[in-house]
Amino acid sequence: MVVPLLASKDKIVRYRSTQLLAHLVNSLDSIDDEVFRLVRTGLLKRIRDKEATVRVQAVLGLARLVGDESEGGLEDSSAALLEKLLDILQNDATADVRKTLLINLPLIPTTLPYLLERARDLDAATRRALYSRLLPTLGDFRHLSLSMREKLLRWGLRDRDENVRKATGKLFYERWIEDCAGNKPSAEGNTMGQISAPNTSALLELLERIDAVNSGMEGGVAHEAMRAFWEGRPDYREEIVFDEDFWQGLTAESAFLARSFNDFCRVENESKYGSLADDKMPEVTALAYFLGKYSGALLAKLKQASASGENEEETMELEFVVEQLLQIALTLDYSDEVGRRKMFALLRENLAIPELPELCTKLHVEVLRSVCGPEAAGESEFCSVVLEAVAEVHDAIATEDSFVSARSELSDDGSSRASRDRSMTPASDVPFDKEKAKAKVLREIMINMKCLHIAQCMLQNVEGNLQQNMHLVTMLNNLVVPAVRSHEAPIRERGLECLGLCCLLDKVGF
DSSP, rough: OGGGGGGGGSSSHHHHHHHHHHHHHHHHHOOOHHHHHHHHHHHHTTOOOHEEEEEEEHHHHHHHHHHHHHHTTOOHHHHHHHHHHHHHHHOOOOOHHHHHHHSSOOOOTTTTTHGGGGGGOHHHHHHHIIIIIGGGGGGOOOGGGGGHHHHHHHHHOOOSSHHHHHHHHHHIIIIIIIHHHHHHHHOOOOTTTTTOOOHHHHHHHHHHHHTTHHHHSSHHHHHHHHHHHHHHHHHHHHHOOOHHHHHHHHOHHHHHHHHHHHHHIISSGGGGGGHHHHHHHHOHHHHHHHHHHHHHHHHHHHHHHHHHHHHHHHHHHHHHHHHHHHHHHHTTTTOOOOHHHHHHHHHHHHHHTTTOOHHHHHHHHHHHHHHHHHHHHHHHHHHHHHHHHHHHHHTTOSSSSOHHHIOOOOOOHHHHHHHEEEEHHHHTTSSOOHHHHHHHHHHHHHHHHHHHHHHHHHTOOOOOOOOOOHHHHHHHHIIIIHHHSSSSSHHHHHHHHHHHHHHHTTTOOO
């Protein structure tokens, strides 16, 4: 019998006997119960062997026995054996032991969380085995939770090992897209011969399944995933169509799809596929039209949401769509004067709207800087237009008090004027409404914060000297300095950020 040899003092004997039993167990369709228990007991004693090669063979045999026990109905002993193997999977010091268990343990709900956490294993080969061998055979990825899909993509695509990153990208653009297209993997997990024709609907579903609205934010994992997708699927690159219907019915997923394609062609790969983007993406005039359409819809939703407190999800989706269009606009060529003027007018108009979200505001300023051109005259025009927008936003404060008199109380003239107005109005005619006054003060703070945010975005996109630009000097004296002296902490904090940016633009003066 081979089992007694498992306890031999010679490591070679222990290794060969354990290897023989592992091969036998994996080759037999059935085994006598008494022999089964004997083999299981003998192999269990070897999972703590000091020799890693012996432990590898022991867990190889026991992993098969777990599957047999699960089918045979020996639930208590199976659970105990599985618990021991999962402990080995988590804590064994040798990577080969962990990798062997990863590949050979049965894919059941009990083991799945332990197997998936090997994506953070110390050993690169084990991590690669998870993405290249286990996950392709797992079945439909949509059965995984959204958070687990996002974690697997993030861990794999940002892995320090290049082979793990490639395996993750291949899983995304070969297996997961096929799940959305309706193709099933083979028993061996091989997808060769099953690659379906480009399917835009499947790709949009794939983006929805990885939550493009959140993972598509700046720094999100969806950017790396789509970069790998466009790189690995040239058929999709060539066949994708962005027609009129596509742009008229943008969703969060389709907007991100267009943005990722545009970035891949124009920003990455040293503009290697720039001509492809020129053929498929809209020109400046058309993009300005679509940007105006969706930004108008966003502002309407924001006003509706502020009045009713509903439609938050729709508002977030529209905001995301506008952000993606602005990201595309950042990469366009504005040599076409007609398109440039249309985009310029749209950005100028939107920038003066107080309700525009902060990230959209930041992108509007960045695109406006690109539209104005890189030369000094363009920078001067850029500053002038942005400060005009700041003035219009500030005029939205429904009060006769200025920024200084209302919030910082620094203007004697403003204070005396307010005192005169109060003395001319009998108290009995206008009763004091505490809630209305509180809402009014809050509105002033929000508007002033908005003005400072626009100014901050402008300062982040200016390179010239502060003293040589009268627009910036005026803004510093009339907006930034009063904000720094404000009694409101949020205004003071943002004012200090703007002051720091002004210092960087005028190092000699400060």
